[in-house]
Amino acid sequence: MKTRLSLLTLAAAALLACAPAGAAQQAAPAVKPAPAAATPESRQINALADEYYESLARFEPVWATENGDSRFNDQLGLSISPKVRQQQFARYRSYLKRLSSIPRDKLGQRDQTSYDILKFELDTALRLAAFPEHLIPIDQMVSMPVILANYASGQGAQPLSTPREYRAYLNRLAQLVTHIDQSIVNMREGIKRGVVQPREPMQSALPQFRQLVAAKAEDSIFYTPITNLPASFTAAEKRSLTTAYRKTIANKLNPALRRLSTFLEKDYLPKTRTSAGWNALPNGAAWYAARVAGMTTTNLTPEQIHEIGVKEVARIQGEYGVVGPKMGYTGPAAGLPRWVSEQPKYKPFTSDQQVIDVYRELDAKVRTKLPALFTLMPKSPLDLRLEPELSRATASDHYTPPAVDGSRPGVFWSVVNDPKQYGSTGMVTLYLHEGQPGHHFHIALVQELGLPNFRKFGGNNAFTEGWALYAETLGKEMGLFEKPEDYFGHLNDEMLRAARLVVDTGLHAKGWSRAKAIQYFQDTLGYSEPEARAQIERYMVWPGQALGYKIGSLKIMELRKRAESALGEKFSLPKFHEIVLGEGTLPLAVLEAKVDRWIAASR
Structure with missing residues (x-):
């Protein structure tokens, strides 16, 4: 499920448009800069990283708020101003020039990682600077x-x-x-x-x-x-x-x-415009390609991503063919989602409280399972709450991170507009994604690792959503998918992420119409026309954002299989999770290099 965090991280990581400028007037917990480093080169990279973060937080104070930095809570900024944008991009060019003057090979491993992340973010920002978002x-x-x-x-x-x-x-x-x-x-x-x-x-x-x-x-x-x-x-x-x-x-x-x-x-x-895809805009193909690169942190082309999506959809439909009969369904595999949506037994609730009670029971059960899979876990607590009525109509299930000063826990917000229509099959996988070990384990932990501020409060979509989608798969190892309807819920959420690869690239690179994309979602996911329309219209205005989930998850799964194959009996799943989470949010190429170093050292 899309989180509010990822929504604003998208805007900030792509450094597009949501808010800058002005020193905060309110007294808020100071955000400590990176600790003093031992060598001149380390001092250089950490000073540059801190300056970059302060610039970004002032440029995007709402993004800073969303990520737990409350110093700018009285500022909105005006990053959509052409003048302010130009000034900010000029800063990024200056930072990139300064970064290139720092000898990377003279940095320690932690600082090399900061170097690589900072270069990725600046390169991404400046690539997108050419487009009038x-x-x-x-x-x-x-x-x-x-x-x-x-x-x-x-x-x-x-x-x-x-x-x-x-x-x-x-x-x-x-x-x-x-x-x-x-x-x-x-x-x-x-x-x-x-x-x-559109x-x-x-x-x-x-x-x-x-x-x-x-x-x-x-x-x-x-x-x-x-x-x-x-x-x-x-x-x-x-x-x-x-x-x-x-x-x-x-x-x-x-x-x-x-x-x-x-x-x-x-x-x-x-x-x-009456067109659906970004390729209909001036220089739209290049614009979309830049967004795809930023959102997936890869060099994959839209065509490659489209093919990955088609293959994943076919694989998951094969799983539908296995789980469907266990649920009492005997029709074609592709029809399983629609059949499930029509079964009253999978909509058992009559009140909001019943929904949140199920999540709390699940939370208690998961907490007993986590120590077998993780040795590195956040200290910040996770709370489960119902979305307030005030914002319920416009919200979707989401996670908000804890405040960096400890004044607010991480929260999984469950949105229940009509409890009688709230489906039960997806609740396990939704909790694993938005709660723990999904977003909470990653995002809360980032605040506790002593990282430079731009890494503590920043991030990218592919790792953030990729980890949360990977975390859903751990439900199988925790024994949470023993009921076929819960495993179907897991598959159905995975199908959504796979189908997104197909429709996002279809809309923006392959000339798909809005109607074709809506029909694809109805056929593949069993969605009603209004449900499919809402999803497709999201992708129409956020090109590339929905790609990070599946691309990031597939990369983490690939790296886990690589480590299991290479290390055999020496492989430790808790250690693998520590390697993935232990330095915060990473571009996927940086994560891959880190896992490969761990494999080599473990041999």
């Missing part, structure tokens, strides 16, 4: 107004429990006005240059932006913090905050949201 700052999946609306509950990455935190969020709301107006300017320029979103996703997006416009301040979703003022606040604090929120929303934010909604409906939507 800032001209399409809004879609149905992510936009700055919706991100801040989802923060209004105070239960997400931006906390709302003290007067200072309330003022920080209010500052972001005030800055959102400028961000909205810059978005409109950018989209007008995009219309002139033929760089616009029509159907923007039709889906329009209701979101209409709903953000309130008749009066008190009706706005952004006023929610005031309706939830903590009892511990003084009367004076409550009065001051209430007045400030009301004025900002009524006089500034609500008019800006109305401008945006009207612009999208009257001016932008009629100019959107």
